[in-house]
Amino acid sequence: MSPETLPVDANSERTGVTPLAAVAARDDSEISQGLAEKPVFAVRDLSVHYGKSIALKGVTMDIRPRRITAIIGPSGCGKSTLIRCFNRMNELIPGAQVSGEILYHGEDIYASGVDPVVVRRHIGMVFQRPNPFPKSIYDNVAFGAKINGYRGDMDELVERSLRRAALWDEVKGKLKKSALDLSGGQQQRLCIARAIAVEPDVILMDEPASALDPIATTRIEDLMQELKQEYSIIIVTHNMQQAARVSDETAFLYTEVDAETSARWGILVEFGDTGQIFTKPRDKRTEDYVSGRFG
């Protein structure tokens, strides 16, 4: 399987065949029949509790395929909580409870019997701080394929993934060196390479550039534009300019405060085309936020 035939060609079969891949494949065939706008994710009345306190309330939105969807909002409004729902990473936090539905190609990822491990093989994630394993560059990229029992040409997979993450030329001579020797920006691109090496369908990015300098940030943003040809990308960002630059659609989250108990939780205020959100916001709160009046 060559890079050219990867997900751009909707009918191509994916590597790493797992139960959910069948769902993805079925949906791909529907895309080719002209139902291209079927959402990757349909979020329905999603709420998240940590213990007894509520963190996110009643989010409903559709994420469209091969687009970059940005999630913006002030600190503590539940952006990270929301993005971690898409690959069930919230479950790793003790006491976290998710209610509502997230339909991934029509299948609820929170339904009983769905294995979160399988979900995460389809939905990759890049974190705020670059977190390469303390292993070699090569082993970092090969990690996901190894644990999934990949039997193909590992060297080729590593090279292809690093090329797609625009890192190959910088590291090709030192694949056996520790990943921790790379610069922050390189480490983050390595994490992206590591995520795409398992051939996911969606890539979640939780403030992927917030720990990077402006040049490294630009490289990551350019890379995202490349990657959206093949993947659906959801990005949480603190930086409104970044959201405006890179995303096709934007979701604005906001913190609601209970006047009596002073409990706080996040709600989805507005979701739509990025241009519309930034130029003609429908909600007053969105307008205040994108015009820099708070946050």
Add this chain to the structure above:
Amino acid sequence: MDRWAGSRIVPGVCLRECKPARRRVWRNRRNTTLVLLAVGLTLIPVIMILYQITARGIATMDWEFLTSSMPFSFRREGGGFLNGLVGTAIMVGLASAISIPLGILAAVYIVEYGKRNWLAKLIRFFSDVMAGVPSVFVGLFVYTALVIQFGFGALMGAASLAIIMLPIIVRSTEEMLKLVPHELKDASYALGAAKWQTIMRVILPSAAPGISTGVMLAVGRAAGETAPLILTALGSYQLTAKLWGAPMSSLTLAIFDGARNPFAAGQARAWAGALELLIIVLVFTVVARVVASRSRISR
């Protein structure tokens, strides 16, 4: 208010010679001196032990000492502690084979599975208690539980050493596992790794250098134990590799026997035996450090 009046830094005033500054400098010097003194005092016994053992042991330490067993009389010169060396190797080896995997798995359970449940708390509590139990009690326990029925032997000695090693390994491994950043675990889970894969491929390798240091500490402690072995392996003049049915010697038992008799030849052998044990433990520790730093991959 008054306290700060003199110490306020105003350009051109009081940068060199004012009272609070002098007091601060003096305190700083005094505390530095105290710390250095403490370091020096701590080092004195260590250096004295190393010097004494080396100076007194080196004379008897020769090829014959390393390759032959004890003579049947303390009075006789020559011979060596090969029987003790082999005994220590067998018993510490067996004890390690039991306690290292068990201890690491128990720590993995405490940290990764049983965060707050009662079983994890129980294991941790008893590890603490066990770590504080005098080793002679461990010997007595194995004596009543095994030796009375099956007799003295290497297996019984190894059992007592394993009981001593276990809590050290559990607690040190637990501390190391706790230090693995959760970002690494997140990264692994986000790539679709199952919990066990994350433990085997990310958490344990990341903690390996620290774990091996703790393990070596436990091995060193076991190699240096005497009291429990008196009650379980008993000690012997003969070189033996029998795991049960016959008493076995160890370096520590041989040193103990040699040191408490009045004959010069026996005491000389005990000094050499002490030097031998010291070198073995030292080599083990250094090798463990080197292996651990290598496994962290070349930087």
